[in-house]
Amino acid sequence: MWHLTSILKPSWMIIFSLHAIGYKLVMLGDETWIKLFPTLFYRQDGVSSFYVKDTVEVDFNVSRHLEFELDAKDWDALILHYLGLDHVGHTGGRRSVLMTKKLKEMDDVIRRIHTASMSLQDSPDRTLLVVVSDHGMTEGGNHGGSSYEETDSLALFIGHSVESSYCSPYDQKEALQVDLAPTLALLFGIPIPKNNIGILLPELVNSLTDDQKLRSLELNSWQIVRLLQEQLPAICFEHCINPNDGWGIGMLPESTEEKLCHLLSKAYASHQSPRLHRDSDFKSVEAVGHFGTAVDAYYGFLRYASEWLSHRATDKPLYLLVSAISLMIVSCFSLAGIISCLFRGNSSSQVEQHSELHLDKHWHLDEVFVLMGMLLYVISLGSSSFVEEEQYTWHFLTSSLYLIFLFKTVQSMLKESNSTVLRKSEAKIFHRNNYSFLTSYKFGPGQRDGYKLYTVLVVLVSGRIIRAWHQGGVNWVHILDISKILAQADPYIIKCLQIISVLVVVVLYAVSLMLLRTRKVHVIGLWFSHLFCGLLVVLHIWESQLNTSVLINHSTTSIAQIFYAIASMSIVLTILVSPWVSPIHSEEAEPTSSSSSNPEKTVHLHGINYSVFLTGITYTMFWCLLQLLLQQAINAIPLLLILLQIISSVIHFSREKPLHRQWVQVVAMQLLGLTGHFGLGNTNSLASIDVAGAFVGISSYSTVLSGLLMFISTYGSPLLLYLGMVVYISVKDNDDISAPQLFKWSSILNKMIALPCLVPLLINSIALTSYTIVLLLMRNHLFVWSVFSPKYLYVCAATVCTYAGVLIIAMTAVYTCAVFSFRTRSYRNKSM
DSSP: OEEEEOSSOOOTHHHHHHHHTTOOEEEEEETHHHHHOTTSOSEEEEEOSSOTTOSSHHHHHHHTTHHHHHHOOSOSEEEEEOOHHHHHHHHHOTTOTTHHHHHHHHHHHHHHHHHHHHTOSSOGGGOEEEEEOSOOOOTTSOOOSOSHHHHEEEEEEEETTOSOSOOOTTOOEEEEGGGHHHHHHHHHTOOOOTTOOOOOOGGGGTTSOHHHHHHHHHHHHHHHHHHHHHHOTTOOHHHHTOGGGTOOTTOOOOSHHHHHHHHHHHHHHHHTOTTTTSSTTOOSHHHHHHHHHHHHHHHHHHHHHHHHHHHGGGOOOHHHHHHHHHHHHHHHHHHHHHHHHHHHHHHHHHHHTTOHHHHOOSOOHHHHHHHHHHHHHHHHTTOHHHHHTHHHHHHHHHHHHHHHHHHHHHHHHHHHTTOHHHHHHHHHHHHHHOOOGGGOSOOOHHHHHHHHHHHHHHHHHHHHHHHHHSOOTTTTTTSOOHHHHHHTSOHHHHHHHHHHHHHHHHHHHHHHHHTTOOOOHHHHHHHHHHHHHHHHHHHHHHHHHHTTTOSOOHHHHHHHHHHHHHHHHHHHHHHHHHHHHSOSSOSSSOOOGGGTTOTTTTSOTHHHHHHHHHHHHHHHHHHHHHHHHHSOGGGHHHHHHHHHHHHHHHHHHTSSSOSSOHHHHHHHHHHHHHHHHHHTTOOSSGGGSOSGGGGTTOSSOOHHHHHHHHHHHHTHHHHHHHHHHHHHHHHSOOGGGGSGGGOOHHHHHHHHHHHHHHHHHHHHHHHHHHHHHHHHHTTTSTTIIIIIHHHHHHHHHHHHHHHHHHHHHHHHHHHHHHHHHHHHHHHHHHHO
């Protein structure tokens, strides 16, 4: 039995070669084979490989043909690709209750094939049964990373002069998957696939004579030499095997080219040694010794050349990469310049309004920390260990920044305790000019100070629990954390936590709607819609618990589909209708008499804030229910804590006297989204992607729908942050807009969405540009494929997530302001 390291999969070109020499091929299983080779198979029956919820039919459709094919005499090669074991891992992990049953099913299939091959009347010793797996799996059942559990897979060879009839689990050898292609090609007597860099497996050629074995190694070597010639055109390897050209066997090689030539010359010389061919039957002791020397020399060359070629795969045209990076750097600095201009403009308007924060031109501690934190993050991208354990970077930056917020809040409370009169007058001015839903209730001085402090504490405590929930990352995945403890507990405990999370989300949405102080039909309808969707999620959780042994549950699929329909309609109707039914004037904050002569100034921002707040809170709460439906059951509590962090931050930043500049607030909220992303168990390894969530509510595989659900599930926390940012722009301090000279729709949009949209774009641009440079510098690094390349895929996906989130924020604000602009003109015309 062999252990295969899944670095590169065997070349598929061997199928073409078998077909070219007249072999009749039969293919049963994964339809990917049929899509790649639609005309090569004599018989075929494919099954979908992507619908991971199916663990029964996907294998039954293969095994149902087994009896017929084993009795048939009209094929030369039978390919069976079973998918059920992989699907069990994706849906339930390697310790799933279905895993043992599925493994026994595969054992029975192998037993049936082996028994049938042994009963063949015509040369059963010429039949070879090859059992291979293309990858392993993590504890969660996923794969795609570089850990030992994912790259360690099985290769079992039965028959065809394989020496040992007993396979001990402790007697294992190691090979690479690319070694299968040259071995099978030489056994079948067909050319080795032209781009293969594998090495012949010696234990599988025992049926060959010594002369044939050496000839096979020679062919394998010339295959590698041809690839080397393409990479090193200045070297003529034909001269390496000619002793008259100065490449002596005993010379000491200095460069890689010289070493390759030296090893090849040594192997060829040992093969062509007259002493080796003195006895044509290779039976003498001396000949056996020289035969072993020749074999060792060939394998010495093959191993060194194969490893060297595998590292050359990262060489790309440098000038193209540098040109692309230059454009990215220019765009990054351009975006930074735009934000700087906007920030200076906002600061000037705040100075005119005598804002204490913006009158201070000095850098504050939180601002310096954000800039230094981003610099440290960029530097950390050059370390493979920091990339693998990136969650610690974001946990540190987020908790440290909110500790600074806590310090500034306490400092502000101490100052305000000495200026009660001034605080009361500011509160009256604030209430008159900038009505906010989160500050609409009357708080006493102590209560106001209390909620400012409590919001920061909620963020810090929740962040500590989230960090302890999934603590592993890539290298420390075996560290005990809360999720592992709960995974070993009674499943009903996890389901209860899920249901509690759903109920809390429903209650929070009801409380948020109460802040609007309205009983309009559309608001009541939204509440009932959200409540019904919450009940559907609870029902889905309950049905999943009752049917753990049946992974294709049509009732849960129907429940999820109903949820998708109701949630989608509720959100779309809220977006479209909310600006039209929201009040233009604020009953709680009427304009002062001094401004009544200005018709535009009489239009208060309350209506815009009302509409955006209702839309944003609807986005956020329905998104939380969707995540509770798609995420793993163990992630229900972390998701609820992320929601509490966002709500607490919005409340803290909505205070009448902000302690932090707006760009710092936006960065802080984005840090919450990034920390939550890793707090839900995500890492920079592709193996942490939850494939099972991509099939909730889908009865058959769909590339678009499954891909969309997988993206939504993977980036649930960052997208939740952007949806929460819509609530943030509806409650933040916009008192300077109330001035007559600034009350323009362009000014409103600038104040609402300029920094909340551009700051996330800048942060993402810095991360994307920096990591592209890092990837260019690390293109020859040992971990370029296992660490840096998967991280770059995540960075690109995060870019899509950022643009999607920013688009939602911008489109919501633009549509709302456009509707209110139309309604304002209509109202003014009627008044005149």
